[in-house]
Amino acid sequence: MAKSVRLIDIAKKLGVSNVTVSKALADKDGVSEEMRQKIKALAAEMGYKPASVSKPKTGTGNIGVLIPSRFIEKAGSFYWTMYEEVITKLSANGYYGIIEKLTQEDEDSKKLPKMIQDHKVDGVIIIGQTKDRYLDFLWNSGTVPIMCMDHYNTHMEYDTVISDGYYGMYVLTNYLIKMGHKDIAFVGTPLATSSITDRYFGYQKALLENGIKLREEWIIPDRVRETNICFEITLPEKMPTAFACNSDFTASMLIKKLVEKGLSVPKDVSVVGFDDYLFPNVTDLKITSYAVDMDKMAGLCVNTLLKKIKGKDYVKGVQIVTGHMVIKESVKNLNARNSRES
Structure with a gap:
């Protein structure tokens, strides 16, 4: 065929x-x-044949926001907050936002979002990583202009806005090293998402530059790679002095596990997270993290999409928004202890 x-x-x-x-x-x-x-x-x-969707209407004044359902199971999730930032930017530009959850079934069967089928939107922003084959299908459907947020794939050419996960985790890991930590574990499943993978390599870079050997047993998974569903973290047999976590949510789950084992943060072990976003009622500890600039990411994503819709020149490919480290209460300075022992 x-x-x-x-x-x-x-x-x-x-x-x-x-x-x-x-x-x-x-x-x-x-x-x-x-x-x-x-x-x-x-x-x-x-011999090109257009998609089965009929010629779409124009000028609806609506922008669709598509989010895989696995990322917004709770209203207080990181991606829900990102969605709210996008809606604010759309409103400021005279557009309404229509949210649609991408179910696992629709993703697997490569089904067009209903808002596109019904010609309800002028463009779509995808927040959170979809499966590569689904994004390839949607991107090449030719229905409406598309932008992505917080994920990318170097094997595919599409337009996206991401945070600087690589540099951010590099900065966090270097901070741990500066605070006297040499035994540092990474908590996250590499290749589960492009964001986690970037953060893993930022962690690796910091270890390499400081002459610290990477230990495979200290690469601790936190989710199923294929589905991105989180599971209970298993602590290593030999404990490090610090954990670098791929997100604040993972960091909070780790802290809960450490407390169950009778360990105190930062007294017994230090922890850093990423994104500076804590789920309500998970932990009272203020976690040292790398703040993601959601406001700037949302603004850049919306402005780029509107340029695409209007046929104006725009920056193609991946656009990276830097954040900043936020020092809080979850890291212990081992240098003072080491100086006393010497």
């Missing part, structure tokens, strides 16, 4: 974006007449 021709196939041959091809084939503004004719001629030559 011959492989169907996608928008990206036409775009690559002409050296233009998917959005340009989509606009040309839909007779929308933002494409020169010469390029429009080239695209249409190549599409016909390659």
